[in-house]
Amino acid sequence: MDTLLIRGGRPLHGVVPVSGAKNASLPILIATVVAPGEHRLQNVPDLVDTSSMLSLLGRIGCPSLVGDTTRVDTSRVAFCEAPYDLVRKMRASVLALGPLLARCGEAHVSLPGGCAIGVRPIDQHLKGLEALGCRFDLEGGYVHGRVDKLRGAEFRFDLVTVTGTENVLMAAVLAEGTTVLENAAAEPEVEDLAKFLSGCGARIEGAGTSRIVVHGVSSLRPSPQAHRILPDRIEAGTYLVAGVITRGNVRCEGASASDLAPVLEVLRNAGAEIDHGEGWVSAGASGRVRPFDITTAPHPGFPTDMQAQVMSLASLALGTSSITETIFENRFMHVAELMRLGARVHIDGRTATVTGQPCLSGATVMATDLRASASLVLAGLAAEGTTEILRLYHLDRGYERLVEKLSAVGASVMRGQEGRPNLAVA
Ligand code: EPZ
Numbered sequence: 001m002d003t004l005l006i007r008g009g010r011p012l013h014g015v016v017p018v019s020g021a022k023n024a025s026l027p028i029l030i031a032t033v034v035a036p037g038e039h040r041l042q043n044v045p046d047l048v049d050t051s052s053m054l055s056l057l058g059r060i061g062c063p064s065l066v067g068d069t070t071r072v073d074t075s076r077v078a079f080c081e082a083p084y085d086l087v088r089k090m091r092a093s094v095l096a097l098g099p100l101l102a103r104c105g106e107a108h109v110s111l112p113g114g115c116a117i118g119v120r121p122i123d124q125h126l127k128g129l130e131a132l133g134c135r136f137d138l139e140g141g142y143v144h145g146r147v148d149k150l151r152g153a154e155f156r157f158d159l160v161t162v163t164g165t166e167n168v169l170m171a172a173v174l175a176e177g178t179t180v181l182e183n184a185a186a187e188p189e190v191e192d193l194a195k196f197l198s199g200c201g202a203r204i205e206g207a208g209t210s211r212i213v214v215h216g217v218s219s220l221r222p223s224p225q226a227h228r229i230l231p232d233r234i235e236a237g238t239y240l241v242a243g244v245i246t247r248g249n250v251r252c253e254g255a256s257a258s259d260l261a262p263v264l265e266v267l268r269n270a271g272a273e274i275d276h277g278e279g280w281v282s283a284g285a286s287g288r289v290r291p292f293d294i295t296t297a298p299h300p301g302f303p304t305d306m307q308a309q310v311m312s313l314a315s316l317a318l319g320t321s322s323i324t325e326t327i328f329e330n331r332f333m334h335v336a337e338l339m340r341l342g343a344r345v346h347i348d349g350r351t352a353t354v355t356g357q358p359c360l361s362g363a364t365v366m367a368t369d370l371r372a373s374a375s376l377v378l379a380g381l382a383a384e385g386t387t388e389i390l391r392l393y394h395l396d397r398g399y400e401r402l403v404e405k406l407s408a409v410g411a412s413v414m415r416g417q418e419g420r421p422n423l424a425v426a
Pocket residue numbers: 022023026092118119120121122123124125126159160161162163164304305327328329370371398
């Protein structure tokens with residue numbers, strides 16, 4: 001099994017190109033199903049998760065061709081099923097529900113099951129789709145959905161759910177009449193999905209806010225223009241923290257300062273040097289940062305997907321920080337691993353208190369989920385000595401060309417093999 005070897009203690013300096021957003025690519029790839037024909041998408045990142053979604057499209061009869069422009073042909077949908085072997089690898093496959101119901105009037109999607117960060121139920125997805133006239137039964141670990149005719153409705157989510165909003169949105173665009181979604185997710189990735197659907201002829205207002213209005217249309221078709229996936233704000237945020245935690249300065253080319261606003265505010269208040277211009281953001285530091293307090297929240301609050309990464313930064317701050325995770329019930333899996341590197345963290349319910357240390361020291365640690373593994377990379381880059389991160393497949397799900405991008409800004413990093421003697425990283 002692949003591992004990542006990092007020789008820490010080197011300030012990173014330089015430019016990192018930001019890839020397309022994983023969490024916009026996944027809904028947009030499956031959204032092609034609601035508009036029969038050949039779609040062209042640009043800036044789709046080459047990740048395990050996007051490959052999984054392309055496999056799912058292939059399984060339902062929609063071939064694709066990956067390249068600078070990814071082409072997906074949804075002229076025919078032969079099957080309306082997202083099978084367990086794909087869903088268990090990538091829970092975002094649940095996003096097939098809305099598009100298949102809108103396209104075929106039926107959908108058979110394996111229940112995703114939980115994951116390391118929480119149970120992650122899909123009750124809101126089903127309630128929202130039921131409001132549009134869909135009926136579901138659960139059998140054999142699958143959700144079986146049917147609908148004769150999608151009808152617009154007013155629906156208020158009980159809680160903010162990103163993929164729940166996306167699933168209902170992808171069905172509402174083909175419903176008869178108007179749909180109003182209240183307490184919808186306002187993440188930039190939802191807005192990018194709405195932009196893609198509008199390019200296919202959908203009529204959507206308010207995407208990117210908590211109230212989305214959809215005027216259903218009878219059919220959609222691929223946009224004549226290729227849709228360009230927006231930059232990945234979480235990937236960019238991760239590399240910006242790398243610039244700060246290593247006391248260097250990293251510039252993320254393609255990053256959006258507005259999408260990153262809540263993260264930049266925390267870094268700036270902690271004493272990091274933040275700058276940004278047209279299509280780029282940079283972050284750095286010349287010493288240890290000041291402690292900070294964060295509470296994760298739906299956009300435009302502090303993103304839960306950056307919580308683990310800033311905890312690594314807090315581990316080296318000049319004082320005690322408080323990090324409260326409100327979105328997922330088990331998103332502190334990185335804490336035990338960070339403590340192996342010398343971090344001092346006390347967890348009380350959903351709040352972690354981090355007492356900053358003058359340094360961290362390299363060790364072998366275990367990745368448990370995507371963003372937890374990113375936090376271990378950041379800690380390893382700052383730690384003295386060599387850090388080896390096991391179960392690298394978690395990282396490969398969400399970070400395109402990580403070794404190449406880190407090496408280009410001066411990191412001493414390489415992939416290794418678990419259990420094999422690794423050359424000492426230079
Ligand atoms: C999306 O997951 C992202 N994934 C996650 O990114 C991200 O952490 C999360 O949104 C929050 O921003 C994709 O977009 C593919 P939610 P999602 O539904 O939609 C509860 C990453 O690292 N909930 O917004 O699955 C749920 O349990 C990943 O890139 C229900 O109770 O998250 C959670 O506590 C990790 N019932 C909260 O809501 C539901 O029907 C928010 O979950 C749906 C959700």
